[in-house]
Amino acid sequence: MRDLIANDSRSIMSAGDGVKTTQGAFCALFALLIFLTFGSQLHGRTLRVGLTQNPPKTYWDEHGEAAGIFVDILNHIATAEGWEIEYHKDNWDNNLRLLQIGELDLVPDVAYSSERAKLLDFHQSPVLFSWTQLYARKGNAIKSFEDLDGLRLAVLHNSIQANVLSDMITGFGMNSSLVTADTFEDVLALVQDHKADVAATNNYFGRMNALRYNLEETGILFEPASLFFAAPKGRNAEILDTIDQHIIQLKRRPDTVYYKILRKHSSEAQEYRIPLWIIWGGSILLVTLVLSMVGAVLFKHQVRKRTAELMQANLEMEQRIEERTEELALAMHKAQVADMLKSAFLATMSHELRTPLNSVIGFTGILLKEMPGALNPEQLKMLKIVQTSGRHLLSLINDVLDISKIEAGELELHYTELELAPLLEKVISTMGAQAQEKGIELILKAGESPRTIHTDGRRLDQVLFNLLGNAVKFTLTGHVCLSSFEHEGLLHLSIEDTGIGIPADMLDKLFQPFMQVEMGMDRKYEGSGLGLFISQKIIGKMGGEISVTSEVGIGSNFTIILPLRGEELSCKKPSSS
Amino acid sequence: MQKTVLIIEDNRDNYFLMQYLLEREDFRVMGADSGWLGIEMALYNIPDIILLDIQLPGMDGYTVMRRLRATPELAEIPIVAVSSYAMVGHRELAMACGASGYIEKPIDPDKFSEEIQAFLRSQK
Structure with missing residues (x-):
């Protein structure tokens, strides 16, 4: 001393x-x-x-x-x-x-x-520079923050690590969960016992103890503090x-x-063993009284070398932390900017394109109703074309918006308890005029169906309108029939027509975006070719599926199978931008 | 008695469209092209119903709605959100902010004034 x-x-x-x-x-x-x-x-x-x-x-x-x-x-x-x-x-x-x-x-x-x-x-x-270090079982391949997706992260209850990790999980939209413990020892033990995959502790505690729990450092460190x-x-x-x-x-x-x-x-x-061994060796040297000077010099050299190494390691660590923190901040910022741009784009598209169309469709409607005055047959015919084209354009814009939402993973469902019969009747009566114009019979067959279902009514409407619309569009004579029945706790909605049918080799391509079965040279059926793709995605998100059978010249049959009680999968708040 | 409708809408064409349809049904129609002006006008000429566009320059429709609801003289007036927002959830958000109803654009000339009448009646 x-x-x-x-x-x-x-x-x-x-x-x-x-x-x-x-x-x-x-x-x-x-x-x-x-x-x-x-x-x-x-x-x-x-x-x-x-x-x-x-x-x-x-x-x-x-x-x-x-x-x-x-x-x-x-x-x-x-x-x-x-x-x-x-x-x-x-x-x-x-x-x-x-x-x-x-x-x-x-x-x-x-x-x-x-x-x-x-x-x-x-x-x-x-006095010290400390940071949070993540540890995992030996042989892990966790290199960066993205590797944590889907893993269980063990943290100290109410700690700064818990807060930071939970913010990051939310910020990156990851599917990871937090497991809490009351002491850092328990945090490491959780990972050793496979009750969690990654442990977060301060670097000093981790370095001292990780080995005892057969854990090793991952490449992830954050939250530096002095x-x-x-x-x-x-x-x-x-x-x-x-x-x-x-x-x-x-x-x-x-x-x-x-x-x-x-x-x-x-x-x-x-590493404790190394200095012990040196001390042991040193004492033997002392006892033998041989080369005590050399021994001292060697020891001093070793100490100096190791302290220099430690200092170097400390420096490198600090640099690494700085780099990682910057990278992380940058990645986070980029992700947020991209997310904001995407949402802003969707909201702007939705509003800017639809606003002028609203007045086109609205005023055309007023003129067609002959509210300002009578029209001659030719004017009436032309305005009808304006109206149809306007509506068509609007539905294209809506489809493109839906696709963007689906691609961005932002398709949200809002479930409510709905009566089934009125929902189906409304769809049939809305399609009625179109079918009547073509001279097609529109039939509603309600079998053993439940009275109510738990679903997103607006989205189910959209899918039914799309499938019925297609059926009416591709049917020249005969009928289109919408039937519903319950089977083994699932709701079956089937749309059957006596239309032109779909060739067998086209059936599997039907649900791809921008797909429309071409008839000869001209594309005589309008539509974006997005409807079925969107419908399938919506039904998929509701936990159901759409299937199709068809025969050219005979007709097609689309069947939707839905759980009666759809569960809300996403509970994200709507963006108000 | 003639009913007064206040339309808060920044797009002139859409405003004229609604004005045309409502005046035919003998409504007295007032217009404001921003949320601020809308709140001012509402305070001076207490309307029977307010039609409110959601995407407005400056203060958005949700904020306008909250302000209207927070003003004692205006708190009871039915507000109908009229919006072309295609985003799912906006209807729910509008209702949560105090809207009495929600009409999605494009408006249907056949049904529009009827829907407004229905909102007025249901508030009685």
Whole structure:
């Protein structure tokens, strides 16, 4: 111990020399002055320090002694400054509260945040740099955030990791779930026991313990934080200044106590064996009294090399975190921008294209009703064409919008309890005029059907209109029949016609977008060719399916099979942009 | 007694369309092309019913609806959202914001004034 202290004062002295050469004599003199002044004032003072069980940063060892990275560093500074330290054991919240009211002089391991800076004082140079690291079972292939899709993530209950991960899952629209535990040990154990796939802990805890649970680091780390000693607001500025001086000096050179402490506390279980072995070997060397000088040199070299490595690793880690954090922020931003553009595009398309069409269709309707005055037959015929084309254009726009929504995964269903019979009657009566014009009989056959169904009525309407519309469109003579019946808890709706039919080789292509069975050279049946594609997607989302049988020249039969009680799969709020 | 309809709609053509159909049915029709103006006009000439477009410049229809509902003199007036929003869920959102009804554009000249009459009657 005496040896250690001697070593330390030496390192502080030499670091002080470094200040002179790098920042000028004046600064060093000033710093030294402050250092000496405060040193003398605070000498012999007792500091009350709040401690929480959070190995390896701060904890109580098996003998009930305060231990940990922060404790070792503070003890080191206290020895140099002649402070007495009294550790107060309590949970995190209590410690912070006692610190705020001045019952405690210091609390270690406090992450800086602007909110906390309003209530507490911090020194300048962080003691540690910490982050959240994800761990998974050995041999995992988790490299980036996207790899977490569909996995179960173990987190500490109510922790910052839990909040961040849940925000990210929502932000990226991922299908992952959170599993919570009360201690970091349990978080790791959940993954070891296959009750979760990925564990989130702070990097210090993870490094110390992951190996014990047969887990290893993934490539994912986030939420970097700088950790400090904190003091009550405006009370212990001189203590913080002194701590700061020491931290700056300690971190400047790789052979200081600081890095020894870090190495002591942050090596993995496996790595403990190496220094033990070296010590063992060293003692043998001592006993044999051979090459004691060489042994010392070797040992020192090893230590220096390892501390340098540690410093390098620390630096690389910090860089990695910065890079990852930037990448993540960028990816998140890009995704949000794309999402906003998509929604804005859909809303604008919907409004800007439909608004002028509304007045075209509306005024044509007024003229056709001869509200402003009588029309001659020729005007009537032309206006009918305007109206039909207007409606056709509107349905094309609606189809394109539906497709965009389907592609964007934004097709939403709104379920309500509906009476089946009125729904079917409405569809039949709306199609009635069109069928009558062509001289086709439109039949509604209601078999053993349930009285009500739980479904999205508007979307079911849309599908029925589409299928009935197609049937009427492709039928020249005969009839179109809509029938409904219940079979094994499923609703069957079938639309049967005596139309032109569909060639067998075209049947499987029927539900692809922009598909219309061509008849000869001219495309005599209008339509976007999107209707069946959309209908199939809608019914699919409702948990049902559409099937078709057909024979050229005889007719076609489309059958929808739907669960009677559709479950709402999506509960996203409608966007109001 | 002649009923007053306030139409809040920024598209002139669509406004004329509704005005034409309603005046034929002997409504007194007033128009505002923004939410702000609409709320002002409603306060000065308490209408019997308000027809409200959802996508308006500046303040959108949902906000206009909430403001109308929050104004004691106007809170009881039936509001019918008339919108060409094809997005599913907008009807639900409009109703949640306090709309008494929702008419999707394009409006049907045959049924439009009848629907408005029905909303007026149902409020009695």
